[in-house]
Amino acid sequence: MFVRKIVFSLLILILLFTGFLLIENNFTSSLIFNSTYTKAFCSENTCIDFVVSCSGDEVVELVPISGFVTFGDDWVDEREDKDLC
Numbered sequence: 768m769f770v771r772k773i774v775f776s777l778l779i780l781i782l783l784f785t786g787f788l789l790i791e792n793n794f795t796s797s798l799i800f801n802s803t804y805t806k807a808f809c810s811e812n813t814c815i816d817f818v819v820s821c822s823g824d825e826v827v828e829l830v831p832i833s834g835f836v837t838f839g840d841d842w843v844d845e846r847e848d849k850d851l852c
Contacts, residue, residue, distance in 0.1 A: 799822055800820040800822060800828070801821055801822055801852075802820070802821045803818060803819065803820045804818075804819055805817065805818055805819070806819050806851070812837055812839065812840060812842045813835050813836070813838075814835070814836050814837075814838070814844075815831055815833055815834065815835050815836070816831070816832050816833040817829050817830060817831050817832060818830045818832055819852075821851065821852035822852075823852070824850070824852050825852060826851050826852055
């Protein structure tokens, strides 16, 4: 009787794990990126680079690809602000 409970519990765990993997796979495969590019985000004279991935007008992924870079105190970011996607 004890062995049956253990086998039953293991089967339930295997089914739950398999279901989780299927759901996760369907979610990640449904993400379609229309555009992907890199962008530096700056605050005063300190910047960090990110990969920006868009689906339509929505940011779906923002991944840092560098550490912080600090420029001289006289550095000015001359880029114009615009929407990410």
